[in-house]
Structures are given as structure tokens and as C-alpha cells.
Amino acid sequence: MKVTMIGAGYVGLVSGACFAAFGTDVVVVDVEPAKIEALKQGRMPIYEPGLDNLVAENVSDGRLTFTTDLKSAVAGADAVFLAVGTPTRRGDGHADLSYVYAAARQVAEAATGPLVLVTKSTVPVGTGREVQAIVREARPDLAIDVASNPEFLREGSAIGDFMRPDRVVIGAENERAFAQLKRLYRPLYLIETPIVATSIESAELIKYAANSFLAVKITFINQMADLCEKAGADVHDVARGMGLDGRIGRKFLHAGPGYGGSCFPKDTLALARTAQELGAPVTIVEQAVVANEARKAAMADRVISALGGDAKGKVVAILGVTFKPETDDMRDAPSLVIIPKLLEAGAKVQAYDPQPHYARQVLPDAVSFVETAIGAAHGADAVVLLTEWNEFRAIDPKKLKLAMAGTVLCDLRNVFDPVLMRECGFQYSSIGRM
Structure with a gap:
């Protein structure tokens, strides 16, 4: 099976290296020649524990390669993953999907046979439908299935998260696409990793909902910490007492200066904007965004x-x-x-x-x-x-x-x-x- 990963950023590089470790032939494509040249020489563009060794092993074994030539990388591919950036768009808080749409069109135009085009980037609900329309317009002559396979990688422990995930989410419309992705994830299926097979829209929303819930959880315990200071309580004791409740759990109940990173700030804002446009505002997430920004300044x-x-x-x-x-x-x-x-x-x-x-x-x-x-x-x-x-x-x-x-x-x-x-x-x- 040949897999092409579009984007050598955090998600694309980690995912590509891990797929290669599963025994799959992977080509990682990026538009930045300097980044690709550095990867070919074994220099990582990001710091992630264990990534340099994982990349080196799979390059040495011939399963992982890097290129700037998207056309040659897509030729003959069974699955192509879009792992390009979706930064917050200036002015309105929405995710900027221009890179996703441009890459989807380029992949469709370069395809030499049927394949499954998978969105790995975090994208708002409805993106998959737009990608389908772009692909069908570009290549009405070719069977290109569109799917969503969101990532749940935590920076600092991304390799372990990929190799031993809580679940794998696959959103698609037909059994052909599901079968191709289940084949790719077979090593995880063998260790009884739950595979959540759902619609494209549900898969897209799962990622945003999960990150937003965790952001709300962090915001909640931060506000409880402020209350503890006023009341003479200890937030560690409060968090432990809460976390021992199986319905709540201990994770993400750690008070601090507010959340940051590549996911929570961007995803909460994008979910809030999408929900507003669809007429179903998620006000709890909106308030978490406001409270988190205020906390950093405080x-x-x-x-x-x-x-x-x-x-x-x-x-x-x-x-x-x-x-x-x-x-x-x-x-x-x-x-x-x-x-x-x-x-x-x-x-x-x-x-x-x-x-x-x-x-x-x-x-x-x-x-x-x-x-x-x-x-x-x-x-x-x-x-x-x-x-x-x-x-x-x-x-x-x-x-x-x-x-x-x-x-x-x-x-x-x-x-x-x-x-x-x-x-x-x-x-x-x-x-x-x-």
C-alpha cells in the first residue's frame, strides 16, 4: 500500500513516520524545499521526543521518503492525506481552509488512478463536502473517495498517541473508503483499538468537540482555583476529589496560566464561529475562549x-x-x-x-x-x-x-x-x- 502525506508539519511528519513504522510505503510532500532537504539529511523541523530516530529508521529501511514533487508523490497512491495548515483566519476567527482546498485540487489533478483522499488536518464541519465538490469538478473521470480521519496527537507524546491511541475515527461515505483506511490501520485493529466509523460530518465535529471539551475542562479548574484562593481551599484537593468520579476523570484538571498550543485556541474559536453561523451557538465554549485569554493577562x-x-x-x-x-x-x-x-x-x-x-x-x-x-x-x-x-x-x-x-x-x-x-x-x- 502506498500512502502520500501532503504537509511535513507536525501532523504530517509524525503521521507519515508512524504509518511507515506500520510497514507502509509513505511519501511526505511539502512545498518548502529547505524543510524537505533538512529531512533528507535527518534534521527535524520540530522537536518531538523520539521522532528523529523513528524517521531515521524508516528512511533507512526504504519505507519513508520526502519530496517537493506532489505530482510524482501522488501517482499510484492508494491513499493521500491532507495534513496542511488550517490557521485561524484574520478578522473573523474561522479556520483558513485555503491550503486544504488548494491541496485537494492539486491531488485530484495529479491522481493516476482511484484513491481515497483523507483530510487529516483539523477542519470545520462541512469541509469534507467542499473537498468532494472540488475533486469532482477537477476529475469527474476518476473515482476519488473523500474521507475524514482527524488526528489526536498531543505534542510531546505524539508517537505514543499514534501507536497506542484511545480510538481511530474514520468518516466516509462508502465501504470502499472505509475498507482502505481500515486496512491502513490494521496494526491498531490487531491490538483492539476502537475504530469509530461514522459520517464525514461527524468525524469532523468529533475533533472540534473533543478539543473544545478539554479546553472547557481546563478553564473550569482554573476558575475553581481562583475560587479556592478566595475560600481558603486547595485546588489540588478539589481536583482530586472531582477526578476520582469516573464520570469526570482526573485528566486536564490541572490549574495553571491558561491553555495554549496549536489546537485548543484555534479549534475552540473555529467551533464557536461555525456554531454561530449554523444557528446553534456553543456559548460555554465562547466563554472558555474569553476566560482563557483573560487568564493569561491576569x-x-x-x-x-x-x-x-x-x-x-x-x-x-x-x-x-x-x-x-x-x-x-x-x-x-x-x-x-x-x-x-x-x-x-x-x-x-x-x-x-x-x-x-x-x-x-x-x-x-x-x-x-x-x-x-x-x-x-x-x-x-x-x-x-x-x-x-x-x-x-x-x-x-x-x-x-x-x-x-x-x-x-x-x-x-x-x-x-x-x-x-x-x-x-x-x-x-x-x-x-x-
Whole structure:
């Protein structure tokens, strides 16, 4: 079976490498020659644990190749996946589907035989129907089945999520398309992974609904954390008591500075806009979007308050700037809001992150990047833990305090033990805990 993956971004590259690991011949196509050349040389355009080794193994075995030539890559393919970007469209919050539609037309024009064209990108409900219309207009002479197969990959654990998923969702209209995709996912079927076979519209909506529900869950526990602070309760105890209820579950009940990343901010906004247009507004999601943006700004105010209400001339050390650990992704990271606000307040910001490549490109030039966590704390009036990389959990609090000029420690991920930190002499604050 030959599979073509259009797009060598996060989803396309991880999915292509994993399909190749299943024993499938995969060609990954991208329009950026520099990216393809780097991949051919074994250099990854993103940081994802284990991806470099997985790609190298499958390239060496001849199952995974990279090219900029879409026409040759599509020729003879049994399945073609669209894994191109769907960024938020400026002005209205909708997903920009121009890349999806352009790629669909190019694939149809390049096809040399029947195939299944699969949308892997996260797209609003109704996109599949538009793709069908484009394909039929471009190639009325050819049987091209359109399907939806949304991805559920978490950055930092994407390979494990692909190889051992909770479920595989396949949206299609005929048994021919279902059979082709079930064949492709046979290794997962053999380990009894649930396969959800449904309509194209349902598959598209499953992805948005899942991400939006998780975003609402995060927003809920963040607001409970604020309530805990006012009431003298501990959000960790509240979250544990809630999470032990099987109907609720423990995951995503971790208070923090707000969600970010490539999925939740974009998908919640797109779902809200689509629902409004269809006359069935999802107001709970709309409110989660508003609350999450406000929370990021409020975190900067917390730091300034911890500094006595005035950050002018103060040195603030930021530990972790990516939106989550085990990734270099900066899309909608809380740091993109918090750090500029601290700079506007007159603070000097010095930061450390284990994967700072993209952070250096998108954060203000005024931010000084250093090579270690202790180095970032050197001479700081306040240390702010913003992303919970594992290495921060092992920081020696005595060394941290010795490096600092002040004693303020703002733990925005609730990583540290409050009692221990205060015993070490820190003016310690966290989220939803006294």
C-alpha cells in the first residue's frame, strides 16, 4: 500500500513516520524545499521526543521518503492525506481552509488512478463536502473517495498517541473508503483499538468537540482555583476529589496560566464561529475562549503584585516559555502574553527553556535567554515557573535562592511544595493553593 502525506508539519511528519513504522510505503510532500532537504539529511523541523530516530529508521529501511514533487508523490497512491495548515483566519476567527482546498485540487489533478483522499488536518464541519465538490469538478473521470480521519496527537507524546491511541475515527461515505483506511490501520485493529466509523460530518465535529471539551475542562479548574484562593481551599484537593468520579476523570484538571498550543485556541474559536453561523451557538465554549485569554493577562498581574505592585527595574526570571513541556511550540503560549506585559511594566526579563529555538524568534528582543535555570535566576528579584519541564521539578531550592537577589517565587504550574519553598525562605505563591 502506498500512502502520500501532503504537509511535513507536525501532523504530517509524525503521521507519515508512524504509518511507515506500520510497514507502509509513505511519501511526505511539502512545498518548502529547505524543510524537505533538512529531512533528507535527518534534521527535524520540530522537536518531538523520539521522532528523529523513528524517521531515521524508516528512511533507512526504504519505507519513508520526502519530496517537493506532489505530482510524482501522488501517482499510484492508494491513499493521500491532507495534513496542511488550517490557521485561524484574520478578522473573523474561522479556520483558513485555503491550503486544504488548494491541496485537494492539486491531488485530484495529479491522481493516476482511484484513491481515497483523507483530510487529516483539523477542519470545520462541512469541509469534507467542499473537498468532494472540488475533486469532482477537477476529475469527474476518476473515482476519488473523500474521507475524514482527524488526528489526536498531543505534542510531546505524539508517537505514543499514534501507536497506542484511545480510538481511530474514520468518516466516509462508502465501504470502499472505509475498507482502505481500515486496512491502513490494521496494526491498531490487531491490538483492539476502537475504530469509530461514522459520517464525514461527524468525524469532523468529533475533533472540534473533543478539543473544545478539554479546553472547557481546563478553564473550569482554573476558575475553581481562583475560587479556592478566595475560600481558603486547595485546588489540588478539589481536583482530586472531582477526578476520582469516573464520570469526570482526573485528566486536564490541572490549574495553571491558561491553555495554549496549536489546537485548543484555534479549534475552540473555529467551533464557536461555525456554531454561530449554523444557528446553534456553543456559548460555554465562547466563554472558555474569553476566560482563557483573560487568564493569561491576569498571570502577569500576579507576578507584578508579588513584586509589591511595581515591576519597574526588577529582574524577573522565567523558567519555561513553550506552551507545554517536551515541545518547542510557541503557538498561543501564555508566555507570549505574560512576558510582554512584564516588559511593559518595566521589568527586565531573563528566560530559560530547554527548547528555545522558536521562542527566540517570537518573543521580544528585550528578553535575555540563558543556558540554565539557575543562570536565569541569577540576580533575579523574582522567579516565575511558567512551563513545567521535568528538570524544573528537580531544582535544588537552596541553589535557586542563592542565585537570586530577591525571594519572590511564582509557581504558575503548582510544581513545588509550598511548605518546603517557604521553609527555604521564598515568598512563594502558586495557583489555587494557600
